[in-house]
Amino acid sequence: GARSIVAIHGPAFRNYFQGHYPLVRSYLRSLIKNLGINWKVTMDASPQVELVLREKDDKLVINLLNRGASETTMPRRVMFEEIAPVHNVRLKVDLPEAPRNVRMVPDAQCLYKYENGVLEITVPVLHIHTAIVVE
DSSP states (O other): OOOOOOOOOSSHHHHHHHHOOHHHHHHHHHHHHTTOOOOSEEEESOTTEEEEEEEETTEEEEEEEEOOOOOOSSTTOOOOSOOOOEEEEEEEEEOSSOOSOEEEESSOOOEEEEETTEEEEEEEEEOSEEEEEEO
16 A cells, blocks of 8 residues: 655754754644554643553553653753643544443543444543553
């Protein structure tokens, strides 16, 4: 089948790493979106949320990590006293069949519905880390 390649000639990732410029993030997101990849899981959340997808024992495990610690102001300041929670993280999962079970680990509430091959999940509050297990 047809494939796509995106080349970025320049220090885009270094610039984003050093400054976390929203415009660079938006530009990179648009490049990836235009590749037309059919993602198994998509997320609508703050950019500070990282999604890590794993499959284990016929279960889909969606890890959500809140990376929203404030920026360090000094090279030696490496600790954070507080991380603000992220609200209403929304996920869409392409599934050919309705899941038998959807749960969060550690035990917390998530809202979900399945319709026309898509599982929609809402996590009301993400503190630091949670895993959603889809069976």
